[in-house]
Amino acid sequence: MLTTIDRPSDARFAPPGRVPLPALNAGVNNWVPHDLVMRDTWFPLAHAAGIGTRPVRRSVYSHPYFLWREDGVAVAADHHPNEGCMARGNPMTNAFGRYPVMEQYGIVWGWFGNPDAADPVHLPSLPFLPPKGGLPGYMTGTVRFDCSAPISLENLIDLTHADFLHANVVGDEKSESESIEVSWTSETVTMVRSCTGKTVAPVMKFFSGIRQPTQNIRQVIHIYLRSHCAIAYGRFSPGDDVPLFHPCVPETRDRTRLDYVMNTSNAGFMFRHVMPKASYLVSRQDSSMTSPQSPRYMRQTKRRDLHSKFDAAGQRYRLLMQDLAARQAAGDFAYRDNVSADCGDLIGLRRELFAF
Ligand SMILES: [Fe+2]
Secondary structure: EEEEEEEOOOOOOOOOOOOOOOHHHHOOOOOOOHHHOOOOEEEEEEEEEOOOOOOOOOOOOOOOEEEEEOOOOOEEEOOOOOOOOOOOOOOOOOOEEEOOEEOOOEEEEEOOOOOOHHHHHOOOOOOOOOOOOOOHHHHHEEEEOOOOHHHHHHHHHHHHHHHHHHHHHHHOOOEEEEEEEEOOOEEEEEEEEEEEEEOHHHHHHHHHHOOOOOEEEEEEEEEEOOOEEEEEEEEEOOEEEEEEEEOOEEEOOOOEEEEEEEEEOOOOOOHHHHHHHHHHHHHHHHHHHHHHHHHHHHHHOOOOEEEOOOOHHHHHHHHHHHHHHHHHHHOOOOOOOOOOOOHHHHHHHHHOOOOO
């Protein structure tokens, strides 16, 4: 049995006429993810451990970000330091071509937008990561998708895809019951999937020593719309928690970079080491679907982009992104909801496992 609930997380945020899903299909089925350029947001540009005195180059929507450290402090500029700091008139940097930078959760974050609006209060809450970083390197990695970042995220938030695409890692589609709840604010969308009696995840059978044939699961996908960052937090009973930071940084409009972090500190030795690296296998499986999909939006076609009406989370994601884009197009870059407020309760964080 599948039940789906779709509601705003905060009753004060009630977009007019936004309840019956069929009426929304016009917006849902008419979006071009490549057109959704968000600004005034922090993007996770690199693992902090990977940034030293030697500059490395990243990009956000094709804008160059050179990252390095000066006296141990991470900095970002729109030019390589050897080029000197002549004034370039870049409205997203200061007079010296420097972007606002933050270092938090073991990640170097660069601000994309009006530098005067850069504020730590707009940094996404990631309560399962130590604020000062320091997790071992095997819990981190980098993968890329040849697709627009929003395509990656809408793929992620419809987590039922995992039963088919990643069955050899997280288990197949068989379960006794399944429910999906969707909630949102103007800056986030959250999907909670609960299953009972679901086929046990092969990765846990082999690396966590789970002997039972089935397990109960609670999986949460929580997306920060502007920064294109997602949390994927899974609780498996019996089994281990899988807390994944899953950013989708738009390097260009059709290329996405993920400097991911999976905090498996509380799992046993094998699972702790193996599960973070499963991302390399899982991401190839996702890429086999999303990479061919992305260029289809760039061509004129009579083929319709029909989105399943049963995917309330994916629909909500498309609508919220379109709302934000419309507001930004009208010159409104203000945050109406706080993204740095602790989201631990929302994602069902087992705080006893993540006390920092
Ligand atoms: Fe996937």
